[in-house]
Amino acid sequence: MKVLITGGAGYIGSTIASALEDAGHTPVILDSLVTGREEFTRGRAFYRADIADRAVLEQIFREHPDIYAVIHCAALIVVPESVAHPYEYYRENVSKSLELFRTLNDLGAKRVVFSSSASIYDLVPGYMVTETSPLKPGSPYARTKYMMEMVLQDLCSASGLRGIALRYFNPIGADPKMRSGIHVKNPSHVLGKLVDTALGKNPVFEITGIDWPTRDGTGIRDYIHVWDLAQAHIKAVEQFDQVFERLDPPGQRYAVINLGTGRGVTVRELVAAFERVYGQKINQLDSPPRPGDVAGAYANADTARRLLGWEAQLPIDQGIADALRWAELRETILHYA
Numbered sequence: 273m274k275v276l277i278t279g280g281a282g283y284i285g286s287t288i289a290s291a292l293e294d295a296g297h298t299p300v301i302l303d304s305l306v307t308g309r310e311e312f313t314r315g316r317a318f319y320r321a322d323i324a325d326r327a328v329l330e331q332i333f334r335e336h337p338d339i340y341a342v343i344h345c346a347a348l349i350v351v352p353e354s355v356a357h358p359y360e361y362y363r364e365n366v367s368k369s370l371e372l373f374r375t376l377n378d379l380g381a382k383r384v385v386f387s388s389s390a391s392i393y394d395l396v397p398g399y400m401v402t403e404t405s406p407l408k409p410g411s412p413y414a415r416t417k418y419m420m421e422m423v424l425q426d427l428c429s430a431s432g433l434r435g436i437a438l439r440y441f442n443p444i445g446a447d448p449k450m451r452s453g454i455h456v457k458n459p460s461h462v463l464g465k466l467v468d469t470a471l472g473k474n475p476v477f478e479i480t481g482i483d484w485p486t487r488d489g490t491g492i493r494d495y496i497h498v499w500d501l502a503q504a505h506i507k508a509v510e511q512f513d514q515v516f517e518r519l520d521p522p523g524q525r526y527a528v529i530n531l532g533t534g535r536g537v538t539v540r541e542l543v544a545a546f547e548r549v550y551g552q553k554i555n556q557l558d559s560p561p562r563p564g565d566v567a568g569a570y571a572n573a574d575t576a577r578r579l580l581g582w583e584a585q586l587p588i589d590q591g592i593a594d595a596l597r598w599a600e601l602r603e604t605i606l607h608y609a
């Protein structure tokens with residue numbers, strides 16, 4: 273199958289492209305490289321352009337009339353940046369995605385898989401969220417994802433498109449074959465900071481928030497290996513039509529699926545796992561929560577099992593080990609200016 277991946281030069285999109293190739297499929301990449309890396313597109317059909325560039329999409333569909341599905345990963349993704357620059361986030365993630373979906377529909381595309389985020393959920397007692405749990409996106413970034421879910425749902429009801437929104441929890445790790453991984457120089461997420469502390473780039477790892485009502489007071493998340501996440505996309509594409517046959521009630525044109533492991537892990541538990549894998553203690557410090565921090569959430573992963581026949585396989589230790597291996601290797605693959 274041929275699959276168009278927007279944002280296919282990014283962390284997750286490039287891992288999906290590798291997983292597609294390993295499964296015998298052909299990725300076609302559309303990415304402006306606004307944050308992504310050209311190195312991740314080598315050897316693949318690659319169009320360097322914006323998702324709102326209709327002429328390029330027309331060219332892509334002319335040159336690849338056999339595109340079976342589109343995976344829309346392209347977005348700006350940094351939460352604090354979205355608070356400081358909301359216009360840019362709404363323009364890139366909302367306006368441009370709207371144009372992309374319209375163009376895709378005009379060009380006869382039928383199947384869209386959308387990268388959504390668990391950051392749109394409200395806090396719930398016990399921290400486990402199902403797809404019908406209440407939503408309360410807490411940042412401009414999260415609101416762009418929430419808005420695009422609604423847009424996609426409405427477009428699917430009124431057009432030839434059908435859509436699957438995949439709500440990712442907290443991706444970690446790298447491609448196990450080390451073709452791609454986190455590419456930003458100073459990662460802001462928790463595992464990136466742990467890796468930087470281990471490698472001496474960061475003097476101390478701060479545990480931000482120790483008084484949440486969780487089992488040890490630290491925030492709880494659902495860390496999913498990016499390779500498992502990529503495998504879920506393969507299923508979403510291969511099983512796309514079956515997903516809609518399995519929906520209850522039948523006849524729906526839009527589906528939402530959580531992609532997580534189904535296991536909540538606290539920050540202290542993550543640090544303990546990291547120290548176990550790394551084999552050394554990490555310099556750490558308890559700190560107050562940062563503005564906007566929340567206790568967290570983890571996935572109820574039953575829908576993914578039922579609709580996609582998928583569940584996460586890789587243990588958190590492998591995510592940590594692959595993140596460490598990638599951090600040591602990446603400058604041999606990525607050539608930073």
Ligand SMILES: NC(=O)c1ccc[n+]([C@@H]2O[C@H](COP(=O)([O-])OP(=O)(O)OC[C@H]3O[C@@H](n4cnc5c(N)ncnc54)[C@H](O)[C@@H]3O)[C@@H](O)[C@H]2O)c1
Binds near residue numbers: 278302368441
């Ligand atoms: N990384 C996470 O923790 C996480 C969690 C939940 C959801 N997601 C979603 O997954 C998707 C991929 O995230 P990622 O971590 O791989 O981020 P990333 O920044 O590594 O990749 C995003 C890619 O999109 C490209 N892009 C952005 N705007 C574009 C535009 N207008 N036109 C063309 N290309 C454009 C960038 O160049 C980049 O290659 C995003 O939609 C994000 O919201 C990520």
